[in-house]
Amino acid sequence: MSENISPFAPDEFPTLPPLRGFTMATAEAGVKYRARTDLWVLRCDPGTQVAGVFTQNRCPGAPVDWSRKALRATSGGPRLVVVNSGTANVFSGQAGRDAVLETARGAAHAFGGSPDTVQIASTGVIGVALKAEKLVAQFSDMADRLAPDGWAAAARAIMTTDTFAKGTTQTAMIGDTRVTLNGIAKGSGMIAPDMATMLAYIATDAAIDAATLQSLLAEFTGPTFNSVTVDSDTSTSDTLLLLASGAAGNSDDDLTDFRRALHAVMFELSQQIVRDGEGISKLITIKVSGAVSDTSAHVIAKSVANSPLVKTAVAGEDANWGRIVMAVGKAGEPAERDALSIHIGPHLLATKGQPDPNYHEEMGATYMKQREIEFHIDLGLGDGAATVYASDLTHAYIDINADYRS
Amino acid sequence: MSENISPFAPDEFPTLPPLRGFTMATAEAGVKYRARTDLWVLRCDPGTQVAGVFTQNRCPGAPVDWSRKALRATSGGPRLVVVNSGTANVFSGQAGRDAVLETARGAAHAFGGSPDTVQIASTGVIGVALKAEKLVAQFSDMADRLAPDGWAAAARAIMTTDTFAKGTTQTAMIGDTRVTLNGIAKGSGMIAPDMATMLAYIATDAAIDAATLQSLLAEFTGPTFNSVTVDSDTSTSDTLLLLASGAAGNSDDDLTDFRRALHAVMFELSQQIVRDGEGISKLITIKVSGAVSDTSAHVIAKSVANSPLVKTAVAGEDANWGRIVMAVGKAGEPAERDALSIHIGPHLLATKGQPDPNYHEEMGATYMKQREIEFHIDLGLGDGAATVYASDLTHAYIDINADYRS
Structure with missing residues (x-):
């Protein structure tokens, strides 16, 4: 982590409100860093719709391979997102694949749902297999601490060379129903996203089906995450997820205002990433x-x-x-x-x-x-x-x- | 110019012998630098065959536009090469085009030959038109000083951010005739050549026709100049010329050994360029x-x-x-x-x-x-x-x- 804060760092992390349908926790798993959190689990209520885009790098990490499949898997239970910082678990061979499986199983055991639907992302050094037992050892305690609040803590837990935590929020009207979108992201180096950014998670309580979410992501990724660059290097771990719990209960399908809000969240997160570009002065x-x-x-x-x-x-x-x-x-x-x-x-x-x-x-x-x-x-x-x-x-x-x- | 010499700089510039059919001179024209030479004129005897490749950058300089045409032009007189450092005369509009024409005319007037066949290259800052009168003012005196020796001085005159002068020499047998190849180059930054390098000039006394020279350049440019990179940036001025005076009088057309020698010269010059890459430590x-x-x-x-x-x-x-x-x-x-x-x-x-x-x-x-x-x-x-x-x-x-x- 850098000692020098980006000159573009905001004065403070914005207030991201709790979102109906989502609970979370963070922990100090000790993957690499000491005396800081490095693990985030997001639990999405049953029925949550998900869309995602991943790195186009031809040598993706084991978590990306796994999460691509998990995107299409469904179960009646909750959907989980597990993110660690410290190691990217990329180019880590069978040990890396085993670690992903062990993480998914451990998470489903502690938080519910099916291992197949667990979204896993790891960020940090390449070439070191994740020690899944370090994550799994935290899950039971984290399950007891799940809470609807905690977005700022989540944004901090997933940082690597970032000099500030990244997040933003928007509200939108779908018909007569007010919905909220929260987004967090990490990324500072190895940034030239290609159909995705480093790690970005956007959650909403809106009720929107997965296919629509996917097409919205595809539409907005070009002018947002794919339009920022720090060093022309495309990460092996880029992941962008959009999760919709449906808890807001909207029925109208006029997404005009939601589209505006989603674009604003994606644009703001991508701006925060480039404004924290490694060594940035301008x-x-x-x-x-x-x-x-x-x-x-x-x-x-x-x-x-x-x-x-x-x-x-x-x-x-x-x-x-x-x-x-x-x-x-x-x-x-x-x-x-x-x-x-x-x-x-x-x-x-x-x-x-x-x-x-x-x-x-x-x-x-x-x-x-x-x-x-x-x-x-x-x-x-x-x-x-x-x-x-x-x-x-x-x-x-x-x-x-x-x-x-x- | 950098104060720090590349750790890969050779102890001394190699000895490049005079080549039959070529004379040259350098001068302090004061284009931008002070107290150093910045102008080189090479006079090639009538009948000299020439081949060249130029930058693939879509925004080439006026000298490149001119020199592409000059490559195909012929006259009964000597062929001239005029190179200045200090300004690249790129993106310099009509003033830049006028400067090229004025330089060609002035050179032909002083050294003989047709303006249409003068090869012109400028290297340095982009966006400043060359003041041709500064070059032309030197030509008369330079014409009096033309000499077959001077390759080391030429290599120094064309430097910009280079920390050492670049040159190499080879001999080869064509049938029973010994021929010599001399090469000089400059280049240190904006180096990711695409079908050519910054500036490189290779002269030989061999008798080889222009079409053969061109096909040899095309064959060897890929594994030499196009296989080095400093910063991924492709110059607007890249020029590589191969000039054959024919003074050696070889008649045999077995170019096996000449091919080896030419490849060696091109490889060595490209190595010298990357080994002088701006800021290189390894x-x-x-x-x-x-x-x-x-x-x-x-x-x-x-x-x-x-x-x-x-x-x-x-x-x-x-x-x-x-x-x-x-x-x-x-x-x-x-x-x-x-x-x-x-x-x-x-x-x-x-x-x-x-x-x-x-x-x-x-x-x-x-x-x-x-x-x-x-x-x-x-x-x-x-x-x-x-x-x-x-x-x-x-x-x-x-x-x-x-x-x-x-």
């Missing part, structure tokens, strides 16, 4: 317009967002738009040097293949001192647009990652 | 075997080579093979976690989806203290193989790039 917003398609715009924005030379220039408060041109050009997407224009904040820097005559270096130098930097790149080719959010690349990133395991 | 060799194809192996090796988390782990002397698994998995190429094996140097770290039982952390810890680190990743799927060379990611990289322009 947040970079890259808006691309005028591309031949939205997908093309997204690829170009990601190319700029992941360029080490762009990220170090921002860290150095250098309005080095030449590196932006380079990163646009290397993306491999349609781009024409002489049709391109680039704004940094309100300033038009470059247009028609050359620096704008009204731009002076002092404008950029002053603007770059801000903590939040926005680049707007217009390609002048079509209607495609995308926005990506990134952290900069600083000495602190190297400090964190050159000795993460030690 | 050289990383990534060998991938067992992939479904050579191309797939290359993509996977590049994914590992460009992963900030792998590069920082190496800088921190951490044998963090979990990050290698992650980088293999995120490449998007066929890979099976449980078929994968990973060696670090002589040590088998991981196999069949888990750490090898005979591996102990101390083995990796000791090995990682070396200056040259080798990862061997076997995918266990097919016969595809590739090797990529990379620098690590250090504080010095950030120091160099957070304030390059100031």
Whole structure:
């Protein structure tokens, strides 16, 4: 864990209210960390609908393999979510698979439900098998302490290199029924989610079927979790779950306001992740317009967002738009040097293949001192647009990652 | 320019002999740097055959646009190569195009030949138009000083953030005729060449036609310049030229030994570039075997080579093979976690989806203290193989790039 708190850390964790249909507990299982919680169990009442997306990394962890299957499994009992920090249980072979099974069985035994439906996630160092007995040893006591409150504690228990706990809440109306959505997440490094983020859990008391939940996740993941990047590295453990207990008892199926609220929760959690990007000193917003398609715009924005030379220039408060041109050009997407224009904040820097005559270096130098930097790149080719959010690349990133395991 | 010399810098620049058919000069044109040379002109005797590859970046500089055309142009006179450091003359609009034309005309006037056949390259900051008059002002004096010697001076004149001048030489037999190849290059940052490197010039006195030269370049660029990476950023100015004066007068067309020598020159220059990677403390060799194809192996090796988390782990002397698994998995190429094996140097770290039982952390810890680190990743799927060379990611990289322009 880093000693330096992100400059974007909120003053305090928001108040996430208890949600009907969900109880939880955290514990100090001692997986790796000492003197802090590292285990969270969420118990979802019978009937809870679930949707999820997982990492597209070709070498996922045993928990991801298990949880993909668990998503489709059903039973009459409660559904459980078990998350530990300290080890990712990735590339841990048969021992890792055994640990997942043992965890699922232990959890179902203590909290009810079927092992097959237990959602398991582990986050931390790769290549070390989880010692499931450390988790299982806590379950009985945790079962006695299950409570509807505890979202802030949960957000803390799942942190690894995060410098602040991440959570948000929204309410929405479905017909005449007020429903609530709570979300927590963790993530700070190895962040370039691909169809999912590190770990994010969103729970609601709304009554919405699993298929609808899944399609909502698919729709909103692109512009939220898949539009932030810290270091271009895609985790082997990315997991995003959406759980709906149905306890609110809504019957109307007009999800207009719920969609707004869900998007807001997903956007806010993804923002908190990038704003806690390892070593971040400045947040970079890259808006691309005028591309031949939205997908093309997204690829170009990601190319700029992941360029080490762009990220170090921002860290150095250098309005080095030449590196932006380079990163646009290397993306491999349609781009024409002489049709391109680039704004940094309100300033038009470059247009028609050359620096704008009204731009002076002092404008950029002053603007770059801000903590939040926005680049707007217009390609002048079509209607495609995308926005990506990134952290900069600083000495602190190297400090964190050159000795993460030690 | 960096004050810290790469730990991989050679003790001295090799001795590159004069080559029949080529003369050259350098000068202090004062484009940006002070008290150092920043301009090189190479004059190639009439009849010299030329081949070249250029950046695949979609936003190339005006000199690249010009030089692509110049490659196909011919005249009865000498062919000229003009290279300056200090500004890249990229994204410099009409002023940049005018500067290229003015440079070509001025060079042809002073050194002979047609402006259309002048090869021009500029390297340095993007977004600033070259002041051609600064180059042209030097040409008359340089024409008086043209000499067959001067390769070391040329290699120094084209440096930007390089910490050492790069050059190599080979001889080869074509039939009974001994021919010589000299190569110089520059490059240190913005290095992930795509069909070319930063700037590299290879000259030979052999008599070989342009079409053959071009096919040799195409064949050898993949395993040499395209297999090194510093920061995954592809320059807008990458240029690789191969010039053959024919002065050796060889008639035999058995190029077996010439091919060996050319490959050796290209490999050595590409090695010198990655070994001068900005901020390098360790050289990383990534060998991938067992992939479904050579191309797939290359993509996977590049994914590992460009992963900030792998590069920082190496800088921190951490044998963090979990990050290698992650980088293999995120490449998007066929890979099976449980078929994968990973060696670090002589040590088998991981196999069949888990750490090898005979591996102990101390083995990796000791090995990682070396200056040259080798990862061997076997995918266990097919016969595809590739090797990529990379620098690590250090504080010095950030120091160099957070304030390059100031």
